[in-house]
Amino acid sequence: MMQRIKFNSSESNKNNMIKNGLCIALLLCSFLTEAQSATQESVSEKKAQKDAAVTTLNQKFSAKVLHAYQDNSKTKVADAFAYFQLLTDASLDADLKKEVIDNIHLLFQNPNALVIDFTSDSLDKIPLTQFIQKLLISEPILFTVSNEAHYDSVSYQSWNTNYTVTRTKSGVNSTTNVMQTIYFYETPKVFGSETKVVFSTLLGAM
Amino acid sequence: MYLCFKIYGAIVPLLFKVGLVNTLSTHCKVFYLHLQWFYSGFLVNKTNVTLTFELKLEMTELQQFQELKEQVLLKYQEQYPFFQGNWKTFSSQDIQNLIALIEEQCKQTISEKWIYTHLKPETNSKIPRKDMLNILCQLVGYSGWDEFIFEEKGVETKEVEPARKSNKKAIVLVAIGVVLTLFAILFFTKKDNPTTKTIQLKNEFTNEKVASDEVKVFQVNDSVKQELELKEGKVQVTNSNEKTKLVIQSPFYRTQTVPLNSNGIVAAPVSQINLKPDDYAMMLKAFMVSDIKDWQTRKVQLDKILSDDLEVIVMLKEDLGAEYFNKKEFSQKLIVPTASLKKLKIIEIKNDATNKIQFIRIKQE
Numbered sequence: 001m002m003q004r005i006k007f008n009s010s011e012s013n014k015n016n017m018i019k020n021g022l023c024i025a026l027l028l029c030s031f032l033t034e035a036q037s038a039t040q041e042s043v044s045e046k047k048a049q050k051d052a053a054v055t056t057l058n059q060k061f062s063a064k065v066l067h068a069y070q071d072n073s074k075t076k077v078a079d080a081f082a083y084f085q086l087l088t089d090a091s092l093d094a095d096l097k098k099e100v101i102d103n104i105h106l107l108f109q110n111p112n113a114l115v116i117d118f119t120s121d122s123l124d125k126i127p128l129t130q131f132i133q134k135l136l137i138s139e140p141i142l143f144t145v146s147n148e149a150h151y152d153s154v155s156y157q158s159w160n161t162n163y164t165v166t167r168t169k170s171g172v173n174s175t176t177n178v179m180q181t182i183y184f185y186e187t188p189k190v191f192g193s194e195t196k197v198v199f200s201t202l203l204g205a206m
Numbered sequence: 207m208y209l210c211f212k213i214y215g216a217i218v219p220l221l222f223k224v225g226l227v228n229t230l231s232t233h234c235k236v237f238y239l240h241l242q243w244f245y246s247g248f249l250v251n252k253t254n255v256t257l258t259f260e261l262k263l264e265m266t267e268l269q270q271f272q273e274l275k276e277q278v279l280l281k282y283q284e285q286y287p288f289f290q291g292n293w294k295t296f297s298s299q300d301i302q303n304l305i306a307l308i309e310e311q312c313k314q315t316i317s318e319k320w321i322y323t324h325l326k327p328e329t330n331s332k333i334p335r336k337d338m339l340n341i342l343c344q345l346v347g348y349s350g351w352d353e354f355i356f357e358e359k360g361v362e363t364k365e366v367e368p369a370r371k372s373n374k375k376a377i378v379l380v381a382i383g384v385v386l387t388l389f390a391i392l393f394f395t396k397k398d399n400p401t402t403k404t405i406q407l408k409n410e411f412t413n414e415k416v417a418s419d420e421v422k423v424f425q426v427n428d429s430v431k432q433e434l435e436l437k438e439g440k441v442q443v444t445n446s447n448e449k450t451k452l453v454i455q456s457p458f459y460r461t462q463t464v465p466l467n468s469n470g471i472v473a474a475p476v477s478q479i480n481l482k483p484d485d486y487a488m489m490l491k492a493f494m495v496s497d498i499k500d501w502q503t504r505k506v507q508l509d510k511i512l513s514d515d516l517e518v519i520v521m522l523k524e525d526l527g528a529e530y531f532n533k534k535e536f537s538q539k540l541i542v543p544t545a546s547l548k549k550l551k552i553i554e555i556k557n558d559a560t561n562k563i564q565f566i567r568i569k570q571e
Contacts, residue, residue, distance in 0.1 A: 082545065106538060191532050193514075200530075
């Protein structure tokens with residue numbers, strides 16, 4: 001009797017374990033399915049949002065207006081290289097160079113944006129702040145930025161500007177094709193006691 | 207011919223009556239004198255133009271009254287030699303003196319109001335009462351108005367006496383009259399040619415011509431504002447009425463509104479307008495084209511002349527967009543000027559209550 005009971009008890013335990021196992025598997029399956037669908041939804045939402053943002057930027061401005069802003073960004077590129085050149089000018093005092101560095105930082109979106117190291121012949125990409133330090137101790141360099149530029153890779157808040165820089169160092173000219181990201185987006189700007197949201201054009205990585 | 211007389215005969219007295227005779231152009235006034243001469247031809251020929259002759263009489267009486275007024279003024283000057291003016295400048299004290307003089311010499315009284323009504327105005331639309339005219343005539347040495355008119359007519363008749371001699375001359379006069387009448391119709395129907403005046407705009411302090419691209423001149427007639435072309439600092443003004451004004455606007459000079467008189471001449475000065483420069487705007491203009499030297503002085507001065515709330519708008523080419531700069535950003539651009547800065551042109555500047563520059567609108571060239 002006792003044995004039967006034992007037998008019965010172990011049988012019932014086995015059955016229970018199988019049942020439990022099945023339940024857990026079912027639950028896991030259902031969770032996995034839900035999670036998968038949730039992930040799929042999240043990815044598709046993000047894609048849709050990104051698509052919407054890209055579309056919105058292109059729709060916000062006509063080709064003519066966008067080109068006007070892109071054309072205007074050339075001025076900022078030219079200013080940046082004019083400032084780079086000033087930093088290599090040994091005749092300028094340190095205080096003025098501080099002002100020049102301030103101006104460079106105002107032009108760039110990020111002080112650590114990667115830029116081409118025009119002080120070296122290898123033209124490696126280094127952070128802007130490091131490039132500035134290298135310019136300060138460099139021999140004089142003259143930069144000439146091409147008037148012609150073309151623009152591509154227009155995204156929801158930036159585009160790429162392609163232009164040519166001619167570097168004159170130690171009397172030797174070398175020309176480099178540069179592709180630089182230009183950011184263009186709405187940002188709050190402080191005008192004394194007032195803050196307004198305005199479109200800003202900022203230089204990015206090369 | 208009679209129709210021509212009717213037309214002109216109707217217009218001239220009408221203008222006299224409504225006091226608009228001064229609005230007639232010089233040509234019209236010259237024509238009027240010619241017409242008077244023409245009328246005198248008929249005075250001697252005594253044809254069937256009685257109506258025109260009556261009109262002439264009416265006009266002559268008004269003229270005679272004007273003559274009487276002049277004689278009264280001369281009489282007054284005899285007694286009061288220090289008075290060198292005319293009826294327009296005849297003061298209330300002069301009026302009191304004249305009343306006293308009339309009382310003394312004519313034993314009659316004329317009220318102050320009557321003098322204001324009939325003698326002070328430059329032109330009169332009607333002849334005053336005869337009893338009052340008699341008093342004035344007695345003052346200037348006549349027995350009365352009738353004698354005064356008689357004496358005046360005597361002079362006029364002598365003047366036209368030779369005309370009586372020849373009917374041929376009358377025919378010539380008629381021909382001239384027709385021509386003149388036709389001219390008169392043209393002058394009355396056609397608006398007077400506008401007077402054009404050239405005005406030079408100069409910097410009040412340097413006395414130099416203003417740059418044509420830095421100043422805008424508008425001619426304002428009532429509510430109509432029309433921009434005038436400025437060449438080498440000169441502007442040509444074509445005036446149309448007494449309410450015409452010149453409005454001169456510039457980011458570098460104080461705005462000026464200059465009224466013009468009816469002849470298209472600037473009230474004062476005549477052919478030159480001096481513009482008062484805005485010091486801070488002028489400094490800013492100089493900074494925009496400066497090189498890197500003196501950057502420290504420039505930094506200090508920029509901080510002084512620019513308001514902390516400064517908003518700078520740079521209009522992109524063809525006005526397709528705009529870029530905004532605050533005080534820090536804009537000052538930095540000027541402290542370390544680049545070639546791109548020289549391609550910007552200031553088109554508008556606004557100052558705050560402390561006269562600091564609060565708003566700048568810039569155009570890309």
